[in-house]
Amino acid sequence: MNRISDEQLHKLLGQFTVSGPGPELVAETKRLMRREMAVQAAPVRKGQTGMILAMSAFVLLICFNLFYVATVGTLLKRLLPGSYEVYLNHSMLGISAAAAAMVCGMAVMVFFKAFQPQRALSH
């Protein structure tokens, strides 16, 4: 038997045709797409999101402070003389400031990540 050429293979496979989807399916698909698009375009409830972000930031700050007090703070209090206690108390503020800076950094990162697709549209 002769070898089937690529052209013959094309022709042979071309005999298996598939009709397009029915008009009902296409119409239903378009309806689903419009609904999905409306969901995508709906404005985010900013109040709720802001509240969640603020709570998360606050919890993170408290966690930082508790971690510091429970580990480094406790250790230093035992090792250092009593006159250094004032510096230890001030260091709590320092650690809070550091935690706040981290939270701000994360917020900035989230902001740019969220707005990147919109920015790309302008190119």
Added chain:
Amino acid sequence: MDEPFAESGFGDESVLVLELKRNNPEVIDQVVERYTKPLFAFIVRIVDNQATAEDIFQDTWVRVVRNIGSFRGDCRFSTWLFQIALNLCRNQMRSRARRTFVDIEEATYLAEDPEVDGMKILQAQKIRRLVASLPPKMREVIVLRYYHSKTDIEIAQVTGLPSGTVKSRLHRATELLRSKIESAELTVPSAEVE
């Protein structure tokens, strides 16, 4: 054989993508009409089941709307569309045992076309069974090459395979298909003599 995509150029496609990214509902009609036929044919040939293909077809378009923000334009929109569809087909085939067409339904489906005679229906059914009998990985490359005229690079983009793997898989799949055609004793159309 399906037309590769009636595209007048990449520029038009990028406009459609831009409008989709802007959540413009007016573009839906245009984009769906443009890609519906090749996309549906692709899904049917991969999953070999009309009902499953319809579900995947709908799911593909919904995912397009949902994820259009992540489309960076590294490839053509049609390639990205096929990628989504193929991933859904793979998930579908993995999750449930493959069902096959009920022949009588298929015959009725084809018989609705008055230009299709009985012999052609039988021949088409044989070819469908032949394509469906290929292992899924081979079927993917065969369908993309012979029904959608995709290049090796485009097949690599759709399937997520390295270009070299696509070439070798395509070669092996074509050889397997040839041997199946020969053993199935199908009427092979004659090659045109120039």
